[in-house]
Amino acid sequence: MTRPSYGRAFALWRDASPKWPAYVGHPFVEGIRTGDLLREKFLHYLRQDYVFLIHYSRAWALAAVKADTLAEMRAASAAVHALIHHEMPLHVEICAREGIDPEQLEATMEASANLAYTRYVLEAGYSGDFLDLMAALAPCALGYGEIGARLNGSGGPYADWIETYGGEEYQSLCRDVGALIDGALEHRMGRDWAGQPRFEALSGRFATATRLEVGFWQMGLETEE
Amino acid sequence: MTRPSYGRAFALWRDASPKWPAYVGHPFVEGIRTGDLLREKFLHYLRQDYVFLIHYSRAWALAAVKADTLAEMRAASAAVHALIHHEMPLHVEICAREGIDPEQLEATMEASANLAYTRYVLEAGYSGDFLDLMAALAPCALGYGEIGARLNGSGGPYADWIETYGGEEYQSLCRDVGALIDGALEHRMGRDWAGQPRFEALSGRFATATRLEVGFWQMGLETEE
Amino acid sequence: MTRPSYGRAFALWRDASPKWPAYVGHPFVEGIRTGDLLREKFLHYLRQDYVFLIHYSRAWALAAVKADTLAEMRAASAAVHALIHHEMPLHVEICAREGIDPEQLEATMEASANLAYTRYVLEAGYSGDFLDLMAALAPCALGYGEIGARLNGSGGPYADWIETYGGEEYQSLCRDVGALIDGALEHRMGRDWAGQPRFEALSGRFATATRLEVGFWQMGLETEE
Amino acid sequence: MTRPSYGRAFALWRDASPKWPAYVGHPFVEGIRTGDLLREKFLHYLRQDYVFLIHYSRAWALAAVKADTLAEMRAASAAVHALIHHEMPLHVEICAREGIDPEQLEATMEASANLAYTRYVLEAGYSGDFLDLMAALAPCALGYGEIGARLNGSGGPYADWIETYGGEEYQSLCRDVGALIDGALEHRMGRDWAGQPRFEALSGRFATATRLEVGFWQMGLETEE
Secondary structure (H helix, E strand, O other): OOOOOOOHHHHHHHOOOOOOOHHOOHHHHHHHHHHOOHHHHHHHHHHHHHHHHHHHHHHHHHHHOOOOOOOHHHHHHHHHHHHHHHHHHHHHHHHHHOOOOOOHHOOOOHHHHHHHHHHHHHHHHHOOHHHHHHHHHHHHHHHHHHHHHHHOOOOOOOOHHHHHHHHHHHHHHHHHHHHHHHHHHHHHOOOOOOOOOHHHHHHHHHHHHHHHHHHHHHHHOOOOO | OOOOOOOHHHHHHHHHHOOHHHHHHHHHHHHHHHOOOOOOHHHHHHHHHHHHHHHHHHHHHHHHHHOHHHHHHHHHHHHHHHHHHHHHHHHHHHHHHHOOOHHHHHOOOHHHHHHHHHHHHHHHHHHOHHHHHHHHHHHHHHHHHHHHHHHHHOOOOOOOHHHHOHHHHHHHHHHHHHHHHHHHHHHOOOHHHHHHHHHHHHHHHHHHHHHHHHHHHHHHOOOOO | OOOOOHHHHHHHHOOOOHHHHHHHHHHHHHHHHHHOOOOHHHHHHHHHHHHHHHHHHHHHHHHHHHHHHHHHHHHHHHHHHHHHHHHHHHHHHHHHHHOOHHHHHOOOOOOOHHHHHHHHEEEEEEEEOHHHHHHHHHHHHHHHHHHHHHHOOOOOOOHHHHHHEEEEHHHHHHHHHHHHHHHHHHHHHOOOOOHHHHOOOOOHHHHHHHHHHHHHHHHHHOOOO | OOOOOOOOOHHHHHOOOHHHHHHHHHHHHHHHOOOOOOHHHHHHHOOHHHHHHHHOOOOOHHHHHHOOHHHHHHHHHHHHHHHHHHHHHHHHHHHHHOOOOOOHHOOOOOOOOHHHHHHHHHHHHOOOOOHHHHHHHHHHHHHHHHHHHOOOOOOOOOOHHHHHHHHHHHHHHHHHHHHHHHHHHHHHOOHHHOOHHHHHHHHHHHHHHHHHHHHHHHHOOOOOO
């Protein structure tokens, strides 16, 4: 099994997160890999993912507000810009190809599982600091990287989606995010960050966010909210 | 059917919230009324409600930060104080009587539906202003009042719980919260607040929070997370 | 006297802000216009302005978090990107030409008047909503536009600085920011936003921020903190 | 010279804060001690201090939102309650005795130096975590304790003010706040918190807040804003 390397904190967080296998190996993900996922489920997911992207972009904007160094600001600002000015229009385009027009997309009612994850991330960021935000964002940012790396080359009806996250561009971005996180930990806590109580609390953030990501895939399998 | 009067905004929000009947008349609530709710489900709910109270108190503390007037500050501060120094110790006591000791309470893993509602409220408060926070808090604060008023006098094994929310003390508090909300709207938007786009957005906040409250009761019926 | 037009809200806010003339016509500004400002004062200002830009960028990132519409998000995100990836490197370059190397810039101790303005803006944004943030940011964003428009063509030793803010690119940006603000007001408050109590509160935000901008220029004249 | 003991972090922060002596030994403080401070200056300060108390209470409410443990929540909530329901009414009463009626108090225009300190504290709390907030609040909470302890027994026209901060009740509160801070550091960073980069950053917060407190006393000496 491919376990991509996105830095030290991610490796530790993943190992301390009981639901990680249930997230990256969720039946929804398996359905994408084998191609057995019903198109209708995938479109439901795409619509929710569009709403997700809005709040995910806001979370990265909050990271720019909460950054301690210029390097952190630049990384967060570049992420926001890429999300809002590239990934979101791309998403609109993909949805349009699937017959979902922009008005329908805009009218999507945000599912509870979607609300749960994004608001958890944003609240973690508001109530905590840059590290809390990173720990809550990481299951999404890096989990999609791990899923993409695992599914890469599977082909089938969802090959485009797989290529988006399994391709070198996204994999490289994941390594950058991993390095940003490791750097942020060291900047604030010194080289021995892994043994501190704070790091344990961050692992808890990551584990909770992972649980909510499982709920997101699960929501993808249920057409009704 | 008893529909208590907690002010003008609440009445409008309730009518504009499609899931309101599903919330205040949820099978969990019916089980409390008839006494048919399994004790085990009720204890599961009590444990989650303890975790809920922590974040609910934080939300009222955020209301004190976001207040515009001294009257708003005082009301929010009094709510925080009552929650942390009275309601939470009372909750610990009730749980102890039911055989759940404080250590077990502290160790409760926050259910996803619990996370979803409280983080939605806190994020609404952080990202928006005092009104956004009130609109997101109201389904809990005033919905429990409406449920209490409706169930009042039902007796049965959950008579204590019913009395807590149906009794005059909580009902009076609900009228105060309703007046706080109406006053806050008028203070910021003038007397014609009901017709403004802002009020419609607040109705949306209330409706979303109501949906998440339905999820909270639903979680109460499912022992497993 | 040139009074540029950056929309309706700005015109109303400016008129309701007693210190506006003291801000846009401050002796520091006059010194830039006539060229009589001591180089040493200007360099002191440039160093402080570099620190200012960091927090100003954070404020625009917070605007992206607090946006209600995609258009607001896009505008805020574009502002952050331009500030962090273009204006800040440009500032570093300008300072370098003046003999201030990046290490010195980084080591600048943030003056109290600088802290006062930027933290006022950020706190307004955190405690309030998108509109509070815009009202607190506007004296800087649009005031520099008004100053630039007024000084345009003055030439002298500070002609580059004048051209930056008086040139068409910045003037066009100011018109966009003005339109963003007017649009945000109408989106939330309907067409009659100017008569609402909320708008009066926003005028107060703008007036306070203007007072703090006067303090910023004043700080520019005092080499010692 | 009396240097009261309010815990380990405070002692370290005080020593690392170059402006600490200028703050606790400011001419305004000396004027209170000797009784030579003009009444008019003192009344100007009292009016500003009333506005200060509002934002200081909001900062403690934010501490309740940002608390990690129930003990932290309880301490912050008790502080908010004491400030809003006891200290603020007391302040109104003191001002009334001095001939400043509540309407005048409410109408006080917040001085720039006042804005600077409170918004710095609130922004530190919003952008950072509980520790950032404590480090920014400490110069006020504990500095007033140190000043009170030093001036205790001086008598003179300002004996009441001196007794408020020099008396056992406030001194005991300062020891509690100091213990809260030391506990919060250990809870998040383990026993070796003093050597971590994070602690150095917090020392920076404390030092900046101290600088702004010097500005607050200075403002007290200048009747004009």
